[in-house]
Amino acid sequence: MRNLVYLDLSSNNLRGSILEAFANGTYIERLRNMDSLCNLKTLILSQNVLNGEITELIDVLSGCNSSWLETLDLGFNDLGGFLPNSLGKLYNLKFLWLWDNSFVGSIPSSIGNLSYLEELHLSDNAMNGTIPEALG
Numbered sequence: 001m002r003n004l005v006y007l008d009l010s011s012n013n014l015r016g017s018i019l020e021a022f023a024n025g026t027y028i029e030r031l032r033n034m035d036s037l038c039n040l041k042t043l044i045l046s047q048n049v050l051n052g053e054i055t056e057l058i059d060v061l062s063g064c065n066s067s068w069l070e071t072l073d074l075g076f077n078d079l080g081g082f083l084p085n086s087l088g089k090l091y092n093l094k095f096l097w098l099w100d101n102s103f104v105g106s107i108p109s110s111i112g113n114l115s116y117l118e119e120l121h122l123s124d125n126a127m128n129g130t131i132p133e134a135l136g
Contacts, residue, residue, distance in 0.1 A: 006042045010073070014048040018057045018074075038064035046075040046097065053081035054098075062089035075099040075121065088113035100124040109134045 037043075037060060054074060061069055069090050080102035087096070088110025094117060103125040111117070112134020120135075 003039060004037075005039055005068070007040060008042070008044040009048070010044045011047040014045065014050055016050065017052040018045065018050050018054060018079075019060070037061060038066070039068055041068050042071040043069065044071070044073040046073045046077070048077055050074070051078040051080070053084075054079055055081070055084040055086070058084050058086045058090070062086045068092055070116075071095040071097075073097040074101070077101055080104065083108050083111075085110045087111055090114065091116070093117055095119045097121040098125070103127055105129060107132055107135065111135055 040061075043061075061067055061072075067090055070092055072090070072093060072095070075097045076099065078101065079098070082105040083098070083103055085108045087093075087108060091113065093114050096114070096117065096119070099121040100123065103122070104127060106127065106129025107122070109132040111120075112132060
């Protein structure tokens with residue numbers, strides 16, 4: 001999958017954690033250690049039944065020597081937990097859609113590192129706190 005730049009798996013009834021939706025347990029470790037997803041520009045996993053936290057996926061994506069990811073759509077799933085600080089390492093991100101999940105807490109201040117960010121959709125979550133100054 002090293003040359004893959006666009007992946008849309010929306011509305012496919014994918015279940016479980018995000019990385020498990022990509023592969024079985026033995027392949028997940030290879031995803032973590034390889035540049036398998038580093039050339040992705042668009043990743044759309046919206047409107048599935050994915051659950052758990054997104055930290056592992058964001059850590060895989062932000063661990064690339066150079067991440068080209070511009071669009072990340074995880075909307076309308078059953079994802080939850082806190083948004084990880086590693087989101088701020090996805091420097092080329094333009095569109096971040098996390099709407100209609102169960103995320104809690106506040107927006108991490110590292111989101112201010114996303115200088116190309118054009119759209120941030122966080123509606124219909126259980127988030128609270130203040131909007132970080134770095135976002136403005």
